[in-house]
Amino acid sequence: MPDTALEAVIGLEIHVQLSTRTKMFCGCELSFGDDPNVHTCPICLAHPGVLPVPNEEAIRYALKIGMALGCEIAPRSIFHRKNYFYPDNPKAYQISQYDIPICGAGKLGDIRITRAHLEEDAAKSIHLGDSGRIHGSGASLVDFNRGGTPLVEIVTEPDLRGAAEAAEWARLLRETVRQLGVSDVNMEEGSLRVDANVSVRPAGSTELGTKTELKNMNSFRFLQRGIEAELERQRELLGAGGTVEQETLHFDPASGELTSLRSKEEAHDYRYFPEPDLVAIAPTEALLAEARDSLPELPAARTARYEAELGLDEAQARLLAGDPEQAGYFEAVVAAVGEGAEPRVVANWVTGELTAALRASEDAERPEPGVLADLIGAVASKQVSHAGGKQVLAILVADRDADVAEVVEREGLAQMGGDDGELAGIVAAAIAGDPAAAEQIRSGNGKAIGAIVGAVMRETGGRADGGEVNRLIREQLGL
Amino acid sequence: MADLLDLTVAEAAAKIAAGEISADEYGAAWRAAAAGDELNAYLWTADGADALETDWNGDGESAPAGEGDATPYGSNAPAPAASGPLAGIPIAIKDIFTTQGIPTTAGSRILEGYRPPYTASAVRRLTAAGAHVLGKTNMDEFAMGSSNENSAYGPVLNPWDRGRVPGGSSGGSAAAVAGGLAPAALGTDTGGSIRQPASLCGIVGLKPTYGAISRFGMIAFASSLDQCGPFTRDVTDAALLLGVLQGKDPLDSTSVGIEGGIALPTREDLAGLRFGVPRELGEATLDAGVRAVFEATVARIEELGGQIVEITLPHAEHGISAYYVIAPAEASSNLARFDGVRYGLREAGDEDLIEMYERTRSEGFGAEVKRRIMLGTYALSSGYYDAYYGQAQKVRTRIAQDFDTAFAEVDFVITPTSPSVAFGLGAKTDDPLAMYLNDFFTVPMSLAGIPAIALPAGLAAPEDGGAGAPQLPVGFQIAAPAFAEQKLLDAAHALEGALGFAAAVGDALPWKGGARA
Amino acid sequence: MAVDAAGRGPPRIVPVIDREQVLHVARLSRLRLDDDEVETMAGELSGILEHVDRIRGLDLEGVEPTSHVVHLENVLRADVPWQSMPPAVALAAAPEPFDGAFRVPSPQADAD
Ligand SMILES: [Mg+2]
Numbered sequence A: 001m002p003d004t005a006l007e008a009v010i011g012l013e014i015h016v017q018l019s020t021r022t023k024m025f026c027g028c029e030l031s032f033g034d035d036p037n038v039h040t041c042p043i044c045l046a047h048p049g050v051l052p053v054p055n056e057e058a059i060r061y062a063l064k065i066g067m068a069l070g071c072e073i074a075p076r077s078i079f080h081r082k083n084y085f086y087p088d089n090p091k092a093y094q095i096s097q098y099d100i101p102i103c104g105a106g107k108l109g110d111i112r113i114t115r116a117h118l119e120e121d122a123a124k125s126i127h128l129g130d131s132g133r134i135h136g137s138g139a140s141l142v143d144f145n146r147g148g149t150p151l152v153e154i155v156t157e158p159d160l161r162g163a164a165e166a167a168e169w170a171r172l173l174r175e176t177v178r179q180l181g182v183s184d185v186n187m188e189e190g191s192l193r194v195d196a197n198v199s200v201r202p203a204g205s206t207e208l209g210t211k212t213e214l215k216n217m218n219s220f221r222f223l224q225r226g227i228e229a230e231l232e233r234q235r236e237l238l239g240a241g242g243t244v245e246q247e248t249l250h251f252d253p254a255s256g257e258l259t260s261l262r263s264k265e266e267a268h269d270y271r272y273f274p275e276p277d278l279v280a281i282a283p284t285e286a287l288l289a290e291a292r293d294s295l296p297e298l299p300a301a302r303t304a305r306y307e308a309e310l311g312l313d314e315a316q317a318r319l320l321a322g323d324p325e326q327a328g329y330f331e332a333v334v335a336a337v338g339e340g341a342e343p344r345v346v347a348n349w350v351t352g353e354l355t356a357a358l359r360a361s362e363d364a365e366r367p368e369p370g371v372l373a374d375l376i377g378a379v380a381s382k383q384v385s386h387a388g389g390k391q392v393l394a395i396l397v398a399d400r401d402a403d404v405a406e407v408v409e410r411e412g413l414a415q416m417g418g419d420d421g422e423l424a425g426i427v428a429a430a431i432a433g434d435p436a437a438a439e440q441i442r443s444g445n446g447k448a449i450g451a452i453v454g455a456v457m458r459e460t461g462g463r464a465d466g467g468e469v470n471r472l473i474r475e476q477l478g479l
Numbered sequence B: 001m002a003d004l005l006d007l008t009v010a011e012a013a014a015k016i017a018a019g020e021i022s023a024d025e026y027g028a029a030w031r032a033a034a035a036g037d038e039l040n041a042y043l044w045t046a047d048g049a050d051a052l053e054t055d056w057n058g059d060g061e062s063a064p065a066g067e068g069d070a071t072p073y074g075s076n077a078p079a080p081a082a083s084g085p086l087a088g089i090p091i092a093i094k095d096i097f098t099t100q101g102i103p104t105t106a107g108s109r110i111l112e113g114y115r116p117p118y119t120a121s122a123v124r125r126l127t128a129a130g131a132h133v134l135g136k137t138n139m140d141e142f143a144m145g146s147s148n149e150n151s152a153y154g155p156v157l158n159p160w161d162r163g164r165v166p167g168g169s170s171g172g173s174a175a176a177v178a179g180g181l182a183p184a185a186l187g188t189d190t191g192g193s194i195r196q197p198a199s200l201c202g203i204v205g206l207k208p209t210y211g212a213i214s215r216f217g218m219i220a221f222a223s224s225l226d227q228c229g230p231f232t233r234d235v236t237d238a239a240l241l242l243g244v245l246q247g248k249d250p251l252d253s254t255s256v257g258i259e260g261g262i263a264l265p266t267r268e269d270l271a272g273l274r275f276g277v278p279r280e281l282g283e284a285t286l287d288a289g290v291r292a293v294f295e296a297t298v299a300r301i302e303e304l305g306g307q308i309v310e311i312t313l314p315h316a317e318h319g320i321s322a323y324y325v326i327a328p329a330e331a332s333s334n335l336a337r338f339d340g341v342r343y344g345l346r347e348a349g350d351e352d353l354i355e356m357y358e359r360t361r362s363e364g365f366g367a368e369v370k371r372r373i374m375l376g377t378y379a380l381s382s383g384y385y386d387a388y389y390g391q392a393q394k395v396r397t398r399i400a401q402d403f404d405t406a407f408a409e410v411d412f413v414i415t416p417t418s419p420s421v422a423f424g425l426g427a428k429t430d431d432p433l434a435m436y437l438n439d440f441f442t443v444p445m446s447l448a449g450i451p452a453i454a455l456p457a458g459l460a461a462p463e464d465g466g467a468g469a470p471q472l473p474v475g476f477q478i479a480a481p482a483f484a485e486q487k488l489l490d491a492a493h494a495l496e497g498a499l500g501f502a503a504a505v506g507d508a509l510p511w512k513g514g515a516r517a
Numbered sequence C: 001m002a003v004d005a006a007g008r009g010p011p012r013i014v015p016v017i018d019r020e021q022v023l024h025v026a027r028l029s030r031l032r033l034d035d036d037e038v039e040t041m042a043g044e045l046s047g048i049l050e051h052v053d054r055i056r057g058l059d060l061e062g063v064e065p066t067s068h069v070v071h072l073e074n075v076l077r078a079d080v081p082w083q084s085m086p087p088a089v090a091l092a093a094a095p096e097p098f099d100g101a102f103r104v105p106s107p108q109a110d111a112d
């Protein structure tokens, strides 16, 4: 029986492939899906005698990421060599950053960032199946096109407390980086790779348990499921009196199984030392200003602003902030509506009714912000019912030239009020048509009123004001 | 023809430019001389062996880098420019520099048969100035050694006495110039690998300031110490070559170049210049003959108006210790790329990956290279880093500070280049530490990154030679502050004139027929 | 020893590198040493380390380590593509080219 009193402690390590034109340390072009080894040169194949020169744009992108994550930018950072042998690591060392990364401590949402550093990506090995076997032993083919792609590695503190929270935060991070325009952040293609460090501990404890590392889950869903599976495994293990071993695990989403990637070799000893072929990075004031000025308003900041200034609830604010284009549209409608409606109501229209209307047809387009503002104003001032407003909107998204007042007029959607007696007559007919419901309402069953309201709405084609219909029913029943 | 080969590079270049001699004849004479190599100085020569077809961008043209080339490192093998300060001059290149389409081994079995897809920036600078690649010279494997006995392709013989070593690691380049097989050569110096063989072969060797010449295409031994430099018969030629070689290279982040370039030296006196003699020299172990030549040279400096000042380099005695941590540590990382995957040797059958790595590297590297890889890996490994690598880097800081302090009082620091004259083949191969101590006088300058030149200053009888052994050359080292190469060359030129080494040795000079005969 | 210019007093007693350490370092270096080589290497490395160990006793507290004598900063390259090598050139020196790629034996299966 897993011990659910054991609290989850999760930290993430995220590798972001930068979308520069060229590699981190040579001028070979970045590509995806080309023939093997067409984007290589003596440098990225690590021929004898070559030297690296860093890509200025990658430095800029790293600064933007660091600033977006609220990181302290190091006044002077250096590169280190991380030494290990592997066919996809042509120099047998990866140029990375170690004790002085370009971006230090920061925070995104409630999660603390430990650091964000620059490094280079490995090449791609493709394992040959049986067909490619050499004398019974397996073989791999190495393609160096990807080798040397600039990466920013983001490391969080172990602040996440559950699989769902981890996946949700990873989405926020992805959206944040995406809005910076510095990466494709595509998990399936590997331009965003999330590893999770997972451990558990007695709730309330401040000590850290032994962690395992979950590698390379290629979607947020798998990330969440992988962490869930590992948490369950650890809780069961500890519940049965066992201990967690520090190891690297691979999650297979198909089987839901975790397998150990630990090699039989001795524990890694990367023998980090300062890269003698490179000089320090000391971002100039100009470089910093340029990065700072190019930052868009990012999801976390926008969410906070919508909550504080526009009175949106958190879920609604986050939904809008996660899509900068939609958020921009929303802000334009709010401005056009002016005093005519609450921002909260505008947000509901934009994320609810409009999204649904757009989904109805491939050709559907957002109306001009002023046009949607007119409609929201008309509903708010009861010229059109809410249901009628939805019908108007269905026409607006199909016809960019349509005008709200004209559509309301043409479609006869002007809201029915109580003044002209027409609505009172329809209400009376509805009561007469459902005496059972009327009796229930009289005897105190408030819910039964829905049946009469529904009948009125059907009869009026949704043009009736719901509040007014309610009032008339009660009045006519003498309540 | 012998006349042609007696010219210095500067003389020959001037005569070629003036049309007094034919560049073709001059080049052919040197190719013939190189082809007659009996010193095992060359691993490849332009005469006989063809370069591989290297027009890999398919434009059918061979052009110097920068001229319509698709890449800054050059997609075509560079062809010598028709004009320039070195037009028509053939130069021997240490086999540590990559040369596109031309075998490049760094003296190692692991690169046997390897033809690089690009050419080193230093070699490109030479060809852009009109020079030709005369051949690739033998060397200690990956520049690790002080005797050239660590080459996978056999030792190089000293042209003064073929039973002795030429020094190392650039022994092939030194022997080629001293033995009349090349008018000048390119070498590299990490802890003394230009200055020590120059000294043992009786020629001029210059290690410039770290950063003066691009390292791009120089197969790395210890990246923070490696520096390229010329071997020449005289100081003027060293200046001529340095002027061509130096400069910032966009392909080497650590290259700086020398501001203002280098002019040919003309200075004849040393008036007003202060020469620092380290107090610690008094206690140093060195051959009596070497000490005598050093003292005589100091006297010459004073005759030329130079002032001798006692200085102190209190941390220099720890130079060897720091060096033999830093250099192997960097080397262990630099040599990890030789893994049998992309080029070079692969010892493989049907075994797994790790076996392939281990067999390839164990078969491909020689004993000294393995020793240094082991030493460096150990020094960087978990638990030892601070005690060895970290501490060595601090010693390095102290050594550099010692020089700074000294240069506040003097213009130059002078020492012998090597504690002895050329020693016998095999004399020190069983004692790696004794071999390492050959670099005692040259390592501190490497650690501090400052320029130093080795000049032939006289002859001495070898202490291991017995009665009647031939006299062998003794080198004199002058070190200067970073990027003070012009001043260094000017002073060296004045001293060289006063010493008159070549004139004094006369026909006994090996390049005047000895080895060439 | 032919030259002992650096000799200063008797060598201090230092822990020598043993067989196990030699084997560990050889594994990290991807070198395979036979038994004789391990023995020789242990002796030679110990001798060198004994000399090198003299610097361990120096008081260098607070001294900045020098990993570089060049004091440059921000030497960077513009993000402009250059021509890559044709695959034939990239693979020209490969010990085992295969289908435009570099073929290597696979690492042993990792499952414990
Ligand atoms: Mg990483």
Ligand SMILES: [Zn+2]
Pocket: A023, A026, A027, A028, A039, A040, A041, A042, A043, A044, A045
């Ligand atoms: Zn490249």
